[in-house]
Structures are given as C-alpha cells and as structure tokens.
Amino acid sequence: MATRPLILAPAGNRASFLAALAAGADAVYCGLKSYSARAEAKNFTIPELAALTELAHRKGMRVHAAFNAMLTTGDLLRAAGLMKDLVRTVQPDALIVQDLAMIDLARQNGFAGEIHLSTLANAGFSGSLDWIRRQLAVDQVVVPRELDIDEIRAMAAACPDGLGLEVFIHGALCYSVSGRCYWSSFLGGKSGLRGRCVQPCRRQYQQRNRPQRHFSCMDLSHDVLVKVLRTVPEVKTWKIEGRKKGPHYVYYTVMAYRMLRDEGHDSQKKREALQLLEQSLGRPTTHYRFLPQRPQIPLQPETPTGSGLMVGIVKGTAQNPYISPRQPLLAGDVLRVGYEDDAGHTIVRVRKPIARNGRLNFKPGRRGGGGHQMPVFLTDRREPGLNRLLEDLETELRAIPEPQAGNQPGGLRLPAAVRFKKGPARDMVVMRAATRSGGRGAKGLWVSPQTVQKTSPKAMASVWWWLSPVLWPASEADTAHLVARLLKDGARQFVLNAPWQAGFFERPEDLQLWAGPFCNLANPLALAALKQAGFAGAFVSPELGSEAFLELPRISPLPLGMVLTGMWPLCLSRVISDTIDTRHPFASPRGEEAWARRYDDNIWIFPNWRLDLSDQRQQLEKAGYQWLAHLQEPVPKTVKLKPRQGLWNWNIGLK
Template identity: 55%
Template sequence: MTREATPDLPMILSPAGDRDSFLAAIAAEADAIYCGLKAFSARMEADNFSITELAALTSLAHDRNIRVYVALNNEIKPDEMEKAFHLVERLARDVLPDALIVQDPAFVSLARQVDYAGELHLSTLANLSFPEGLAVAGKLGFSRVVMPRELDVDALRLMAAACPEGMNLEAFVHGALCYAVSGRCYWSSYLGGKSGLRGRCVQPCRRLYRKKKGAAEAGRYFSMQDLSLDVLTKVLGVIPEVGCWKIEGRKKGPHYVHYTTTAYRMLRDERDILGRKKDALALLDMALGRPSMHYRFLPHRPWHPVSSEGETGSGFLLGRVKGGAKELFIVPRIPLLAGDLIRIGYEGEGGHLLVRVRRSIPKGGKFHLKADRGKRPGAGAAAFLVDRREPELMAQIQGLAQELETMETPEPRPGTRQLVLPRPFKKSGAPRDMFLGRKSGSAGGRGQETALWVDPERPAKVAPGAVAHIWWWLDPVIWPESSENWKKAIEGLLRRGARRFVLNAPWQMGFFDKKEGLELWAGPFCNVANPLAVGVMGDLGFSGVFASPELSGEDFLAFAAGSPLPVGAVLSGCWPLAISRVGVLEPGEGMISPMDEKLWGRKYGENQWLFPDWQYDIREKRAELERAGYRYFVHMEEILPKGMELRRRPGLWNWNLRLL
C-alpha cells in the first residue's frame, strides 16, 4: 500500500526511538520519520536501531512513500572516526536513508567519501541561527537546516528570505524544550562527563534549585514546558521555505507519536473543516507530553516557558498519591487501561517509581501502589500517565510488524572502503597565551595576546594602532533580528584594521565576504572535536581551530596530533554551563544546585550565560598540550557579580574522564 505525496505542503516529520514508535508513525501516515542508530545519536537514551532493523523498517516506509531520516547528530571523538566512517558506509549501502541529520562537520567528509547519495540536513545542535550562515551551510552541501526552537515567526521569515536555491528549513512544531540553546549546553558534561552534544544529557536543568543557601523552598527554575504550535501552524504554513514541521520526541512511546502525528496532519490538511481543529487539539492534549505553550512563536505575545511552581513533568497528570503507611493509592482523573505506564514523582528524587497497570481501572477508582521500602513515594507525590497502549493502535502496529517480517534485509557485512584522513599540520613556533575579556584594557599584557568579545551595541574603545593586534571574538549565538547589527559591527572593525577574528559558529564565516589578509579561527564553541571536522573547517577558509574544551585529556592530545590546521585550547577561566535566550536570574542573583553548587548568570545581548561558581582550569596540563603542538592558550575572564566568590576546586572538566 502506498500513500500519495503532498509536495506543495510542509512535511510532517515524526520521531521514532524504537520499532513500535516507528510503526506508529507509519500508521499515522507521517510524511517522514527520523530515528537514530545505537551509536552517534543525540538521543542515546532511546532504544534506537541496528543497521539490520533499520534496513527493514526503511523498506517498509519506502513502500508507503514515507521518507526516513537517520540522525547522526553526535559529536565525534578522535578515536571514533573509523567507526563513524564504516557506519555511514553501511547506511549508504544497506539502508538507503533519504537524509542524514548531522551536527559534526566530520560527517560531511564521511558522506562524501562513501558516495552517499541522499540529502544532508544540518541539525539544530549545529546552531545555525542567523540568515548569513545559510549560504555557508549550502556550500557544504546541506539542503535543509533545522531551525532553533527560539525563533519567532518574524525571525523564521528572515531566515526563509535568505534561503539559497535548493535549500529549505525545518521548524519544530511540538515537543520538549531545553533551557539552553541547542548546541550551547555544557551543563550535563561539566557536572558529570555526560555530554548533551553526544546524546547523554542527564537533564540537570529539570532538577530542583534553591535561591538561597539553606532555604527549604526549592523550585524547577530552569525546567521548561513543552512547545505546541497547534493552531499557529496556520501562520507557519504560509512560509514556503519552511518545508518540514518537526515533532520532537525520540524517547516517547507509540501513543505519543501516533497522536501528535495525526493531530498535525489534521491541522495541516483539514484545518478549515468544521470540528477537525477541535479534534486535533484534543489529540494533542492526550499526547502525554508536558504542559505546553506557544513559547516565542508570536513576537507580540511571547510565553515565558518556565513555571517553577507548576507541574513540569512529562505525561498526563492523573492525580496525587493518597493514603499512609498501610495503603498508598491514586484516584485517576481518567480511566486506566491495562498496559498503561505511570510515573510517580520525578526522576532523581526519592520515591520515584515507574509502574505498569495490570488491569483496567475506572475513572475515580483506586489504583494501589506497591513499592520497596526504599522507593516508597510520599503522600502528595504527583502521578503521571507517561505511556499508553490502546488496543486499536497496538492492532495496527501488530499488523505492520507482521508485514515487517516479510521484508528482505541485507546480510550484515563489514565496511570495505578505506577512510582517508587529512594530512596533519606540521607544528612549529612557541605557544602564546591569549587573554579574553569583555572590556578594553581588561585582558592581555606584554608578551601576551589580547582578545575581546565583540559587542555590536557598545563598540570597544581601542586605540587605532591596536585594533589589528587584537583577537576579536564573536558570540556563540547570534539571532536573525540582530544579524544586521553584527554585520555592521564586523565591517566597522575591518575598516579600522582588524585582521584577527575567532568565530564561535562555523556559519559566522558568512559575515566575511573577503577572507584575504584575515586570520579566522574556529572558536571553542564550534564544538570541533576531531581532525576530520578540522579539515572541513579548512575548506571553509579557517586558519586554525580551538578544540572543544569538553574533551578528555586523551582526546585533546589525539585532536592536535591529527589536525590539518594549527590548534588552540581554552586553558582556564569562566566557561558557561549554558547559554540561553530565557532570562531566569536577576542581576546579581544566584541559584543553589542539589549538590550545593552556586550558579550565577550574566546577560550579554539577547542571551543569558549561566556559570558555575568555580573555574575551568587545566593549566597543570599545559606542558602536555605544548608537546602535543597547541599554539594558543586562552584564559577567559568574566566580571563577577557583586558578592560572588569563586570556590577553589579542581576544574579539569573531563580531562581525567572518558567522555560519554
């Protein structure tokens, strides 16, 4: 059975983290399905797929004219390049996905080397967030760019107007929101070695924080509600360059996938038919996500996405735990079906439980809880319905599963091609220290390099003769509304003689029409972590690259050994846990983590930077880095809020860890 394509309408792109969710997306008549493998996926906590499983599922989807996109949106470490190469080779040979969704530039090189014939889509984790960057992505071969969730409809129009021929945009319409801008969160990695850029985020932003040390009251001050554009997709649907509506949720079950896919297909195809809009909204209400809102989509009516006092847990709130020492139960607000999955409380807190319903319970009935002594929830704990297996949906999935069994799959075969790595750069010259500050005169000294953050609103007052000798650092996140100001600021610096810049997103190369006579380095926020990615940076015109500071010590050394360009490293300073467009902290205000770590923030332009109360510091490893060939060592300076004191504690980050 095939389904007709709808080329003039935006595609509905559905998530799938396991087989049943994939089949639920097919049953809901998605236009495309995105999923990950058991390696190199930004949702490593999902079940994900093997090559053999995915080959059969892709054939089943293709028989119905449904596209399949494979998310390889993970940061590759130096010792993983060979593994990633053969994985892409097997995908291109055995699975034939319609697109690869990537953030690491190394995958551009890998796709070329295996002659991959499908499309390349740039993940939102790559943070292409301003119009001038789209042309740079086009030069690398990307035909679609996934937009940040923080863009309002006016900003999306600005991005659409800058789309090169042959490129379209993908916009999120539903699903979870992160406090940090995608690709600009190091929180989970900094506090525990589990990197969000590698799909291992432990979601520290969802935890309880206190505003004062010793305070009894705590709130979820960074925990975001879900995005749901629902009826506002009518506004989005008239932007032709937005060719795809994306539903987030690769860790969700088939119920969520089927309900959200069906709802957005109804809103797209039948929004003007009486009653269908109401039916679609009802489906979204029961999709088992978090409380939802429109976020920033309407610029004149933005929603604040954090509600520290409300329930922000995923799932439908059924009620609260009742009873005492002898009996614990919930009285559900809706009927419970056999097979339903209920979460009690929140992950990471005492008494957290996942309970499977064994028999149906009517609305208003009693569902009794059994728990070990150490996992006993307290009275008043919230109970959420987080997954449901309706008989009708499961019957459809079972029918598709039987058809899946008949699909021919390729015999597993190892890769046969040879990975080609770039030729390493010959290291030479004595290393230099670079002091990076926010104000002129605050960084650098005799025998040292001076670096300043560019501020389009308040240009630095620097003597004309000094402009050419300063390293000018661009912000890690630039939004469409301010890109024109950034362009003017950079042009002004160039007229004054500036020649050395550090770009903190590869796409910022779009601000430089002429590169002759300039020294342009890819900054540490570019998240470059392997020599293949450095080679792609060289293709774009970069002169050198700063390594991602979240690497382990072993990775730092291997990165330099194989790099085809000169390399630098951040050696010490205030590195942010996260960069966000959501203002949570007032000036001078701090937050206390569950581990008594103090967090503080600074607002720069449109973004809030969130810092811990201790510095990143690998100065003791300097000799090893020098022997490896690092050329520049950066020291990042920040102006501390009044009364803030940094703690003395090791700041090695992941140096002694195996980065996950």
C-alpha cells in the same frame, strides 16, 4: 500561497516507528545505537532499520537517519563503518548531522541522499544560510526552536537555491539553545552533544532557600498557529520532537498535525486536532516565542513539567502508597511517579483497568519513600485500536527479511596534518571590557558596541575579536555593522564561535579567522572542512578528555588552540524565569552553585568554579597547541567561587 510541508515524526523504537507509519507521517527520523543525539532512546540496529525502511518506502514514507553526535578522532573509524553499512543496507532518504565530519564521511562512503544540518549545529541567523549551502552543500537546515515567525520568514527570505528549512512544531523544549549546552557534561561528564544529557535543567535549584524547577521548560506546541508556516514555502518540513516517546504520543501528534495541515480550514477538524494533542501525553504546552507580539516564557516553576500527562498525586503512606487517577487508566499504561531526582521516583506499569477516582496501589521507589503528594504522570498508553494498527504493520514487517549487518571497514581518508614548530604556546586573555591590560599574552575581546567603541584604532589590529556563540536574526544587522566597523578600523584577527559566522567576511583570505571553542570541534575531518572554507586555525572543544586533547594536534590540518582556564558557561539560553534573581547565585541539591548573566540577546549560566587545566600546560604544549585561551568573566559580588580542580572531562574522558 499555502504550501504542503512534510510532517516529520520521531521514532526512538520499533513501535514508535510503526505508529508514525500508521498515522500517515510523510517522514520519520530515527537513530542508530551509536552516534545519535538521543542515546537514551532504544534506537535501532542497522538490520532492524533496513527492514523498517523497506516497509516505509513501500508505503511512501521517507526515512531520515539521525547521525547527529559530536565525534572525536577515536570515533571516526567506527562511524565510517556504520555509515558504509547504512548506505549499503538501509539507504535512508536523508542524514541529519551535527558534526561537519559526518558530511565528509557520508560522501566518502557513497551516500547520495539529502544532508540536513541538525539544530545542534546552531544555524540561527539569516546570513549563515548562504555560507552553509555554498561551503557544505547541505540540503536542509533545522532552525532553532527559539525563532519567532518573523525570524523564520527572515531566514526563509535568505535561503539560497537548493536549501530548505525544517521547523520544530511540537515537543520538548531544552532550556539551553541547542548545541550550546554543556551543563550535563560539566557536572557529570555526559555530553548532550553526544546524546547523553542527564537533563540537569529539569532538576530543582534553590535560590534564597526556595527550591524550584526554575529551568524545566514546558513543551512547545504551535498547534493551530502552524497555518502561518504554510505561507512560508522555504519551510519544507514540520518536525515533531520526541525520540524518547512511545507510540501513543507519536500517533496522536502526527494525526493532529496532519489534520491541521490538510483540514485546518474546518473548525470541527481543528477542535479534533487540539483534542488529540491534549491526549498525546506531553507536558503543559506553550507557543514560546512563535508570535513576536505575544512571546511566552516557557518556564512556570509552579507547574508540574514532568514528561507525560499528569493524572494525579501519590496518596497513602510511605510504605503503602497509591494513586487515585483523575481519568481512567488502561491495562498497559505506563506511569512515572515524580521526577528522576525525587527520592520516591519510580515507574509503575498498570496491569488492569482502573476507573477514574479508583485506586491503584504500587510499590515504593527503591530510593525510599512512597513520595506522598508527588505528581504522577501518564507517559505511555497502548489502547486497543492503536495496538491493532501496530500488530497489522508488524505482520507486514515480519515478511521482510532483515539483512545481515556488514563488518567491513568504511571509507576513511584523513586530511594531511599541518607541520609546525613545537614550543611554548601563546596565551590569549579574553575579556568582556576593553582595558589597557588583560595580563600576559595577547588580548581577546568579545565583540560588543562597548568594546568596539572603547578600543583605539591603533589597538584594533592586535586584538583577537570573539563573536558570540549564539546570534539571532534580531541582532544580526547590529553584529554585521560592528564587524564592518572593526574591519574598517584595521581589525584582522577574529574568533568565530559558529563556522557560518564566516559569512560576515567577504575576503577571509585577508584575515586570521579562527574557529572558536563553541564550534565544538573534536576531530580532523571537521577541522579539514573549516580549512577548506578559509579558516586559519581552530580552538577545539573544551569537553574533551586528555587522550583526545593530546592526540588531535598531531593529526590536525589546522593549527590549534584550546581553553586552558576561565569561566566556561553551563549553557546559553534566550530566556530566564521570572523566579531567578540574576543578582544572586542559585544552588543544585548537591550544593553546586551557579549564576545567570545577560549579554545582548542571550542568558549565560555560569558555575561557581573555574575550568583550570594549568597543571596540564606542559603536556598540551608538547602535544602542539599554539594558543591557550583564558576566559575572564566578571563575577558578581554575591557569588563565591569554589576552589575546585576544574578539570572537566580531562581525567574521565568525553562520554
């Protein structure tokens, strides 16, 4: 039976919000100036969002507020104040959250709407859903973009009462699995989990003297295939990505998917919808993995994958560049010349109409060079018809007074801290293969058929078993079988790299379940949620700076561990380009090398230097850390590790 899911539109600025309203979106999602996973978008103040929400509600459109950044302890008080203002003034219909602390903050400050778990939380296997609903009482889960329709159906079949699914149908694809990307943070201190990603995957990387954009993905577009999603009633929402996009993109994509949802049986309407998507100013598109019988790799390094519609290349000289567009340009159009890492990159605003194959002169970019032969992308457009619609809505909006922002502190009750004896921390060496000795300290092993098979029953109870940071429905049954075998053979100590992996264990109270470092834990409220769920301890996020690292044990409700040394991945992905040879390293323009390795269903990308906080060991032990983990990784013979400090964000702090 076909259902009628909501179409959820993105809005990173006022004009895009109004465009979603003009296009007839059922709901819009947007973020505040702080604690949103798209910090580079303009986003909204609370008074501005309050007036927009009032207008949306008058017209029957829901508003979902994205409060989906990872929080440190130092963020909690301000986040609580913003939450209180949001609840009092804006009254959104739903909150989108990544950090478990946000669920507690919302309830402490009286939020009574729906809670949606962000795709950054990485809940991508069926067994996670019952645990999430039971332990967190969320109303909707945003599933990973990597799922195919059979995997979505499997998750839908596992949905408990009261829980719905939200599925991305269109927009940008990250190379990494959401919530498992540390690339931007590791190279420059700007965390994707806090909305500050500088998109290093979009840059050129060189392998065997051939620079290409090996990791720059095409855009996702399910287009006419969305009809299949209508047969899955648990899919409550179709989500369009694009909070950094302009109103043209928002209007065209919403209009297209409304046609495909409501009039998809009409062949003429389907053609019109596809034309709208072609004109929406996105990248070349792919169905990605949606059809399991015809999966597509969204990586085509030879294809320009800059954001926007490619309209030509730069001609002329370095001092006097110009564009001869393949299609007419309108006054107000915004063009991006090249990619952000290109020397000739610049933004061009079109002042007057330019005919197809006409000539538009522009000033060279500040970094030198006119970018000869560089691609040019149309990234935003304000055609007269859309402008009139937005102006009419602006007139209505001006009649709605913006409330004053509150300045009272929000509700913030921290959990009681655990008391423990301070002293030397224990070491845990985490390996890929079961060997007789892993060096000093306790042994940790990644769960795999090989490690389970090669570990003797006598050793099972002494090993700490680490589950993969990303589990997919396709490997869920195998993982459940391995966990059951481990439990039968006496294993009692597990490190779970997503909280909902606790769903594999019927009696967690009989075990030592620790949350792993890939759970991205950085504050006591998130830790308290895991304590309530039966966790015995947690390894905190390795992204933290020194101040956050040293403060957390003092106020934590759980015993803590952290990753002291080892090979930490830049990201995990489900795909890799055919142009990357996993036997050899690749290098960034700055000479930073990395390599790729497949483990089970995932591709791990590693840098060629180790995380190493060994010199900080004494401070960390004094702060109260109980476990210090060392992640060992077999390094290919072709990769030469660099002798770098490996401090990550210790000195610069998490941004």
